[in-house]
Amino acid sequence: MYPINSSEISPAELEARLRLHRLPELGPKRFRRLIDAFGCASKALSAPASAWRSLGLPAVSAEARRSHEVREGASVALAWLARPAQHxxxxxxxxxxxxxxxxxxxxxxxFVAGDPAILEKPQLAMVGSRRASRPGMDTAAAFSRSLASAGFVITSGLALGIDGAAHQAALEVGGQTIGVLGTGLEKFYPQRHRRLAAAMIAQGSAVVSEFPLDAAPQAGNFPRRNRIISGLSLGVLVVEAGIASGSLITARLAAEQGREVYAIPGSIHHPAAKGCHQLIRDGAVLVETIEHILEGLRGWQALPCPVPLPATHPLVALLHAAPHTSEALAIASGRPLSQVLASLTELELEGQVICESGRWLARC
Structure with missing residues (x-):
C-alpha cells in the first residue's frame, strides 16, 4: 500500500503516471494536457501516436512511453514508495x-522523503550565495532560528552556503525545514549535505523533488526547482547574493507568483550584497530584523505555536546583528571590557563565537 492517498487511484494508474513522468520533453504543462485530453494516464499511454501528435506533443515523448527504461524507472519508483517515510x-x-x-x-x-504534512504549513523561503561570507552565514542562521521559532517552516534548496546555514539553524531550535532538490532524491546533490538532509528527515522535516528519483545534476534543473521553493512559500528572503546569483531567479519567480520578496542589505563594497541591493531598488522589502518580515505577513492565517527559543547570550545576540571588536562590544553592551573579554573566552570555548581579524562573529 502506498503512503499517500493510494486508495484514490488504482495501482495501474499510479504506475502509468510514473511512466509519463519519466518521458523526455514532457514537462508539467504537457503532462496535464495529456491527462485533460484522455482522462487518465493509463489511457494516455495506450493512445495512438497520432493522438499525441494532434496535441502538439513531441515525437520523442510518444516513442519513449513503451521503452524498457521508462517501465523500469516506474517500477523502481513504486518500490521506493513502498518504504517508510517516502511519499x-x-x-x-x-x-x-x-x-x-x-x-x-x-x-x-x-516526491517527498520525510513528513509531507509540513508542506501545507506556513513557509518562508531563505536563499542566497553558495559562496557566502561568514557574516552572511551567521545572518542566515540568526534569521532562520528566529523565523523557525516564530512558527515558520524554513524552505530552501539544500545548496552550500546560505541554504545549508538556514536549514541547519532551523533544526537547532527544534523547527521544521524543507529542502527542494534540483536532482532526484536518489541522486542527492550536493553530497556534502547528505547528512544534513538525513537529519532533516529524521527530525520531522522533509526533502522534496519534482524530478524522477534517478535524475542526475543538470544545470537547467536548478533554476527550474526555484519556482517550487518560492511556490511553496509565503515569501522569499534573500540573505546575500551577487548580481548573477540564482537567488535572484527565485526572487523574480516569487514576485511573479504574488509572493513577498525580502532582502537583507550589506556593504556597498561587498560584491555579494549587490544582488540584494538590486532587489531592494526593484521593490523588495528591506529587512534588518525579523519584525520587518512579520509585519507583512500578519494578514495570513494564524501561525502554529512558536518553537521554544533557547536563551541567547546578550553578546551573541549583538554579534548576530553585526561583527564587533571587543571594545565595541563593551560599549554596545554597557559592560566593562574585562567582563566582556571573559565572556567571549567562554563563548569561544563553547563554539558560539569566533574571532577573525580582530573582530568577533557569532557562529552559525
Whole structure:
C-alpha cells in the first residue's frame, strides 16, 4: 500500500503516471494536457501516436512511453514508495500543497522523503550565495532560528552556503525545514549535505523533488526547482547574493507568483550584497530584523505555536546583528571590557563565537 492517498487511484494508474513522468520533453504543462485530453494516464499511454501528435506533443515523448527504461524507472519508483517515510504527492489530490498548486507550472508529481504534512504549513523561503561570507552565514542562521521559532517552516534548496546555514539553524531550535532538490532524491546533490538532509528527515522535516528519483545534476534543473521553493512559500528572503546569483531567479519567480520578496542589505563594497541591493531598488522589502518580515505577513492565517527559543547570550545576540571588536562590544553592551573579554573566552570555548581579524562573529 502506498503512503499517500493510494486508495484514490488504482495501482495501474499510479504506475502509468510514473511512466509519463519519466518521458523526455514532457514537462508539467504537457503532462496535464495529456491527462485533460484522455482522462487518465493509463489511457494516455495506450493512445495512438497520432493522438499525441494532434496535441502538439513531441515525437520523442510518444516513442519513449513503451521503452524498457521508462517501465523500469516506474517500477523502481513504486518500490521506493513502498518504504517508510517516502511519499508521492500528486497535483489532483487533496494532500498536494495548496500554495504550490496555484502556480502555472506546478509539478504534477512531487516526491517527498520525510513528513509531507509540513508542506501545507506556513513557509518562508531563505536563499542566497553558495559562496557566502561568514557574516552572511551567521545572518542566515540568526534569521532562520528566529523565523523557525516564530512558527515558520524554513524552505530552501539544500545548496552550500546560505541554504545549508538556514536549514541547519532551523533544526537547532527544534523547527521544521524543507529542502527542494534540483536532482532526484536518489541522486542527492550536493553530497556534502547528505547528512544534513538525513537529519532533516529524521527530525520531522522533509526533502522534496519534482524530478524522477534517478535524475542526475543538470544545470537547467536548478533554476527550474526555484519556482517550487518560492511556490511553496509565503515569501522569499534573500540573505546575500551577487548580481548573477540564482537567488535572484527565485526572487523574480516569487514576485511573479504574488509572493513577498525580502532582502537583507550589506556593504556597498561587498560584491555579494549587490544582488540584494538590486532587489531592494526593484521593490523588495528591506529587512534588518525579523519584525520587518512579520509585519507583512500578519494578514495570513494564524501561525502554529512558536518553537521554544533557547536563551541567547546578550553578546551573541549583538554579534548576530553585526561583527564587533571587543571594545565595541563593551560599549554596545554597557559592560566593562574585562567582563566582556571573559565572556567571549567562554563563548569561544563553547563554539558560539569566533574571532577573525580582530573582530568577533557569532557562529552559525
Amino acid at each position: 508521492l504527492l500528486m497535483w489532483d489530490q487533496p494532500e498536494y500543497p495548496a500554495l504550490l498548486a496555484q502556480i502555472d507550472d506546478a509539478p504534477p508529481l512531487l
